[in-house]
Amino acid sequence: MFGVLMATLLLTIVLVGSNMDVILKQGVAFQVRNEITQNPAVASNFASADEFEKFVQEQIDQRSKALGLDAPWYSPQRVGLTIYKILILDFGRATFLTSDSGSSDVKDILLEKIPKTILLFTTATIIISIIGIFLGSLASSKINSKTDRITSTFAVVSSSFPVWWIGMIMIFVFAFVYHLFPARATPSVLPSDSGYIAALLYHMTLPLITIVLIGFGSWAYLVRNFMIGTLQEDFVIAKKTIGINQKKIVYGHALKNAAPPIVTILALSLSGSLGGAIITEAVFDWPGMGRLYFDAISVMDLPVIIGATYVLTIFFLASIFVADLLYGYFDPRVKTS
Amino acid sequence: MSTAPLNEIGQEFVKNKIGLAGIGILVALFIISIVAVLTIPLDTLKTWNNPESWLEFPKIALPAWINLFLSEKIPEHQILTNSKDSHYSEDELAIFSQEFSVVYEFDDFPNDFIYEFTAKYYGAPLLQISVLRPDDTTIELLSRSLPYSEATIHHERIFSTDDTIKKNIFLQAEKFGFPLSDISAEQVVFSESSSQKVLNGRYVFLIRLVDVSSESEIVDSSLILGGKVFGFVGTDELRRDLSVGLLWGTPLALFIGIAVAIGSVVMGLLYGVYAGFIGKKTDETMMRFNDVIYALPALPFLIILAVTISNSIFVMIGFLMIFGWVGIAKVSRSMALQIKTRQYVEASKIMGQRSSKIILRHILPQLLPYAFASVAISVPAAITTEAGLSFLGLGDPSFPTWGQILHDASIHGAAARGLWWWVIPPGLMIAVTGLAFVFIGNALDTIVNPRLKR
Numbered sequence: 001m002f003g004v005l006m007a008t009l010l011l012t013i014v015l016v017g018s019n020m021d022v023i024l025k026q027g028v029a030f031q032v033r034n035e036i037t038q039n040p041a042v043a044s045n046f047a048s049a050d051e052f053e054k055f056v057q058e059q060i061d062q063r064s065k066a067l068g069l070d071a072p073w074y075s076p077q078r079v080g081l082t083i084y085k086i087l088i089l090d091f092g093r094a095t096f097l098t099s100d101s102g103s104s105d106v107k108d109i110l111l112e113k114i115p116k117t118i119l120l121f122t123t124a125t126i127i128i129s130i131i132g133i134f135l136g137s138l139a140s141s142k143i144n145s146k147t148d149r150i151t152s153t154f155a156v157v158s159s160s161f162p163v164w165w166i167g168m169i170m171i172f173v174f175a176f177v178y179h180l181f182p183a184r185a186t187p188s189v190l191p192s193d194s195g196y197i198a199a200l201l202y203h204m205t206l207p208l209i210t211i212v213l214i215g216f217g218s219w220a221y222l223v224r225n226f227m228i229g230t231l232q233e234d235f236v237i238a239k240k241t242i243g244i245n246q247k248k249i250v251y252g253h254a255l256k257n258a259a260p261p262i263v264t265i266l267a268l269s270l271s272g273s274l275g276g277a278i279i280t281e282a283v284f285d286w287p288g289m290g291r292l293y294f295d296a297i298s299v300m301d302l303p304v305i306i307g308a309t310y311v312l313t314i315f316f317l318a319s320i321f322v323a324d325l326l327y328g329y330f331d332p333r334v335k336t337s
Numbered sequence: 338m339s340t341a342p343l344n345e346i347g348q349e350f351v352k353n354k355i356g357l358a359g360i361g362i363l364v365a366l367f368i369i370s371i372v373a374v375l376t377i378p379l380d381t382l383k384t385w386n387n388p389e390s391w392l393e394f395p396k397i398a399l400p401a402w403i404n405l406f407l408s409e410k411i412p413e414h415q416i417l418t419n420s421k422d423s424h425y426s427e428d429e430l431a432i433f434s435q436e437f438s439v440v441y442e443f444d445d446f447p448n449d450f451i452y453e454f455t456a457k458y459y460g461a462p463l464l465q466i467s468v469l470r471p472d473d474t475t476i477e478l479l480s481r482s483l484p485y486s487e488a489t490i491h492h493e494r495i496f497s498t499d500d501t502i503k504k505n506i507f508l509q510a511e512k513f514g515f516p517l518s519d520i521s522a523e524q525v526v527f528s529e530s531s532s533q534k535v536l537n538g539r540y541v542f543l544i545r546l547v548d549v550s551s552e553s554e555i556v557d558s559s560l561i562l563g564g565k566v567f568g569f570v571g572t573d574e575l576r577r578d579l580s581v582g583l584l585w586g587t588p589l590a591l592f593i594g595i596a597v598a599i600g601s602v603v604m605g606l607l608y609g610v611y612a613g614f615i616g617k618k619t620d621e622t623m624m625r626f627n628d629v630i631y632a633l634p635a636l637p638f639l640i641i642l643a644v645t646i647s648n649s650i651f652v653m654i655g656f657l658m659i660f661g662w663v664g665i666a667k668v669s670r671s672m673a674l675q676i677k678t679r680q681y682v683e684a685s686k687i688m689g690q691r692s693s694k695i696i697l698r699h700i701l702p703q704l705l706p707y708a709f710a711s712v713a714i715s716v717p718a719a720i721t722t723e724a725g726l727s728f729l730g731l732g733d734p735s736f737p738t739w740g741q742i743l744h745d746a747s748i749h750g751a752a753a754r755g756l757w758w759w760v761i762p763p764g765l766m767i768a769v770t771g772l773a774f775v776f777i778g779n780a781l782d783t784i785v786n787p788r789l790k791r
Contacts, residue, residue: 007629011638156779160771162721164728165743165764171752172760183753278636279725283747294729297640305641312634 032059097292097301106307109292114311117288120204121273124211129266131212132219133255139220140227141250148224155221163214167283170210181206184285207284211277222265226258233257259330264323271319346706349784356780359713362773370588382585385737391576393453393559398567400758404443412443414564420544424551431551437542437560446524446535448563449497452544455557456493461485462548466495466502468526471538474512476526478502490556497522523563571758574749579742583762586739590720590770593654593738597719598712600658605665606708610700612666613673614692620670627666635660639722643731650733653726657719665711669704676700706785713778717771724767739763 036056098104139148175183182203230236231254239249281290289308296304350356384390395414404410421436441447452466466479479502483491495502502522510517514531529536542560546553570579612623642656676682682699690698726732727740728747742763746752751759 011633156775157768157772160717160721160775161768162724162728162764164725165760165767168743168747168752168760168764172755172757175753176755183750278640279728282729293637294640297637297644300644309634309637312637313632316632316634 028063029060032056032063093303097295097299097304106303109304110289110307110311113287113289113292116286117273117290119200120207120286120288121211121277122270124208124215125269125273127208127212128215128219129269131216133223133262135216135220136223137227137250137255140224140231141246143228151217151220151224155217158214158217159221161214162279163211163277164279164283166214167207167210167280170206171283174206204286207280207286210284211280223258223262226261227254230254230258256330260327263326263330267319267323267326268316271315346709346781346784350780353780353783355776359773359776359778359780362769363777366587366591366770366773369584370591373584374588377581377584381581382737383735385577385582386734388575391572391578393451393561394572394576394578395448395563395565395567396572396576397574397756397759398565398572400571401566401568403566409444410442411566412441412445412447412562412564414567415439415562417560417562418558420558420560422555424554426551429549431548431553433546433548433554435544435555435558437544438539439542439560439562440539441527441535441562442537443564444535445565446527448565449521449523450526450542450563451497451561452495452542453559453561454493454495454544454555456483456491456546456553456555457489458483458491458546458548458553459486459488459550460548460553462546462553465543465545465547467543469541469543470526471536471540472530474530476509476512477505478522478526479505497526570762573742573745573756573759574751575745579759579762582737582742583739583766585737586742586763586766587770589650589736589738590723590767593650593657593723594716594720594770594774595712596654597657597661597723598715600654601661601715601719602665602708602712604658605662605711606669606701606704608662609666609669609671610673610696610704613670614677614696614700616674616677624667624670627663630660631663631667633660636722636725639726640729640731643726648731648733650736653723653733657722661715661719665715668707668711672704672707673700676703706781710778710781710785713774713781716774716778720767720770739767 033056036059093104093106097109103109135147135151139145139151142148171183174180184203227250231250236249236254239253240246278290278294280286281288282294285291289312292304293308295301296308381390393416398414399411401413404413417437417439421438423434425432425434456462456464461482461484463480463482465477467475467477469475479495479499481501483493498521506522506525507517512530513525513528515533517525520533524533527535527540544555544558546555568578568580570583572578608623608627612620612627639656639660643653646652677700682695685695685699723732724738724740724743727738728744730744730748732738732741732744734741740763743760746756746759746763749756749759
C-alpha cells in the first residue's frame with residue numbers, strides 16, 4: 001500500500017517536474033531582472049552591455065542555485081527531498097495559488113478546501129447511498145414490478161448523462177427560468193459575516209440536487225443486483241417458507257448478507273467524494289478540492305498538485321483498508337482464509 | 338460466468354428488446370456520421386475556431402423550427418446566393434444587373450441586411466442598389482462609384498447601416514406616412530408605407546453595376562437578411578452554425594469511444610490472461626503494477642497529461658486507454674485462473690504446446706463474450722471522459738467535439754443566460770450515444786451473466 005502511494009507521488013513529480021522547472025527558472029530570471037531595472041545605479045557601473053548581461057546571468061544562476069534549481073528536476077536529491085518533505089506532511093509553499101485568507105502555505109489551502117468539499121460531495125454521497133440502498137432493496141424484492149423497471153431504466157439512463165451537463169441544465173431551469181437558485185455556487189457573502197453559513201447552504205442546494213439526481217440510480221441498480229443474488233440463496237427461501245415477514249427478510253437478513261460489496265463501494269465512493277469532482281465544481285463554481293486541483297494544474301503549481309494528489313491517494317488507500325476490515329466483519333469467511 | 342458460443346449469444350441478443358434498441362440508435366448515429374462526413378467538408382470543420390469564416394452567420398440565433406410553435410414569427414436569417422444575373426447595354430452604357438428575390442413572411446423586422454460582393458472591373462463603375470417592395474414602390478438605396486483602379490478585383494460588404502443608404506432613404510421620405518428619423522434602414526425598407534408595421538410579401542433587391550466597358554461584372558455575391566433564427570440548431574455567440582459542430586461531433590465521438598474501448602479491452606484482456614495463465618511471481622508483480630494504476634486518480638492525471646504532454650485527439654485516446662484497461666485485466670485474470678484448471682488446458686499443456694498458443698487457442702475464445710460486453714460498456718465512459726476534458730477546455734482545438742461546444746457555452750454563460758439551444762443538443766447527443774452502448778452492453782451482460790436475468 002505504501003508502494004502504491006510512493007508510485008503515485010513519483011509519477012506526479014515526473015509528469016509535472018520538468019514543466020515546473022522551466023516555469024520556476026523563468027520566474028527567477030524575471031525577478032532578478034526586475035530588481036536590477038528598479039535600481040538604475042547598478043546598470044551605470046558597467047562599461048558594455050555584454051558585461052551587464054553577464055552580471056545579470058550570474059545573479060540568476062546564483063539565485064537558482066540557492067533554490068536548488070541547478071540540479072535537474074529528476075536528480076535523486078531533489079526528488080528524495082520532495083518525497084521526504086511530503087512524508088512529514090510539509091507540503092511547502094504554493095507558487096501561485098493562495099487560500100482565501102491569503103496564506104500561500106499548501107497545508108492552509110488544503111485545510112480550507114477540504115471542508116467545503118466534504119460539505120457538498122460527502123453529503124451528496126451519503127444521501128445517494130441511503131436512497132440507493134432503500135430503492136435497490138425495494139426493487140430486488142419485487143423483481144419485474146413497476147418499481148423495479150422504473151429504477152433499472154432510471155439507473156441506465158442517468159448513468160449515461162454527464163453530471164456536469166445536467167448541472168448546466170439545472171442552472172438553466174432553476175437559475176434562468178425560475179430564478180430559484182443562484183447560478184454560481186460561491187456565496188457572495190464574506191466568510192466572516194454571520195449569514196455566511198446560510199448563504200453557503202443556499203448556494204449548495206442546486207449542485208447537491210444535481211449530484212443526487214444523477215447518482216442514486218446507479219447505486220440502486222448495483223444494490224438491486226447484489227440483492228438478487230442473495231435473495232436466491234437457500235436461507236432466504238427457507239425463511240420465506242417458515243413465514244417470516246417479507247420486509248424483515250429483505251431489510252434484515254438479505255441486506256446484511258449483501259452488505260460486503262455494498263460497504264466496499266460505499267467506502268470507495270466516500271473517499272472518492274473527498275476529491276470533489278473537478279468538472280462538477282467547474283460548472284457550479286464551487287470552491288472545493290476539484291476546483292483547486294484544476295486551478296493548480298492550469299498554472300502548474302507543483303506543490304499544490306503534489307499535496308492534493310498525496311492527500312487524495314491517502315484517503316483512497318485508507319478507505320480500501322477500512323473496506324477490507326468491514327468486509328471481514330460482515331463476512332467472517334474472509335477472515336479465516 | 339457462462340461461456341456460451343458466439344452464435345448462441347447472437348440468437349439471444351435478437352430476442353432482447355433493449356439490445357435491439359441500442360443497435361437501432363447506433364445505426365442511426367452511424368448514418369449521421371456518414372452524412373456529416375459526406376456533406377460537410379473537413380475544411381469547414383478546420384475553420385470552426387476561426388471567427389472570420391462565420392461572419393455571414395447571425396449571433397446567438399434560435400433554431401429555425403421554433404417558428405412553428407410561435408404565433409409571432411421571428412425573422413429567419415437568410416443568406417441568398419442565387420441571383421438572376423444579366424448583362425445588357427443602355428445608352429452606350431454596359432450594365433451588369435443582379436436580382437435577389439425573397440419572400441418575407443415574418444412578424445418582425447430583420448436585424449439588418451448586408452450585400453457582400455466581389456467585382457472585377459476597370460475604372461470606376463457605378464454601383465446602384467434599389468429594392469422593389471410588395472406594394473410596388475421602389476426605394477433607391479445606394480448609388481455610388483466603386484474606388485477607381487486599373488484592373489482589379491474588389492471585395493466589399495455594404496451594410497444597411499451605411500450612411501449613404503440612410504441619407505437616400507431620408508430623401509424618399511414622401512413615400513412613407515411616418516417620420517423616418519431615428520429609424521434604421523431595414524425598418525423602413527420592410528415597413529408598410531402608411532405606418533411602421535412589417536410589410537410581408539416578395540421583395541426584389543436590384544443591383545446594377547453601370548460602366549462604359551462591358552467587361553465589368555460581379556463575380557461572386559450574396560445578400561444577407563439578418564434574422565434571429567437560423568438553421569436546425571441555431572448559432573452560438575461566435576456566430577458558428579451549431580449544426581456543423583453537432584454533426585461532425587458524431588463521428589468524432591464514435592471514433593474516440595470505440596477506439597478507446599477496443600484498445601483498453603484488448604490490452605486488459607491480454608494482460609490479465611497472461612498474468613493469470615503464467616501465475617506465480619509474474620502474476621504477483623503484474624497484479625501489483627495493476628493495483629498502482631488502479632489507485633491513480635484518473636481524471637486529475639488525465640488533466641496533467643493533457644496539459645503537459647499534448648491535447649491532440651489521438652494522444653488523448655492513448656491516455657484514456659491507460660486508465661481503461663485496469664478493471665478488465667483484473668476480471669480476465671480471475672477468469673483465466675478458472676479456465677486454466679480445466680482439463681483440456683492441462684492436456685494441451687502436457688502435450689507440450691506453447692503458452693502463447695494455449696492462450697490464443699483455448700483461453701481467449703472463452704473470454705470473447707465478456708470482451709464484447711466490456712467493449713460496449715467502456716464506450717460511454719470514454720466518450721463522457723473525453724467530453725469532460727474538452728469541457729474543461731483541454732480538448733483538441735482542431736476537432737470540435739460536443740464537449741468543446743459545451744465548453745464554449747459554459748464560458749459564455751449560456752445556461753444562466755437561457756441559451757438552451759446551445760446547451761441541450763450537445764449534451765443530449767452525448768447521452769444518446771452513451772445510452773446506445775449502455776443498452777447493447779446491458780443486453781450482452783444479461784446474456785453472459787445469467788444470474789442477472791431473473
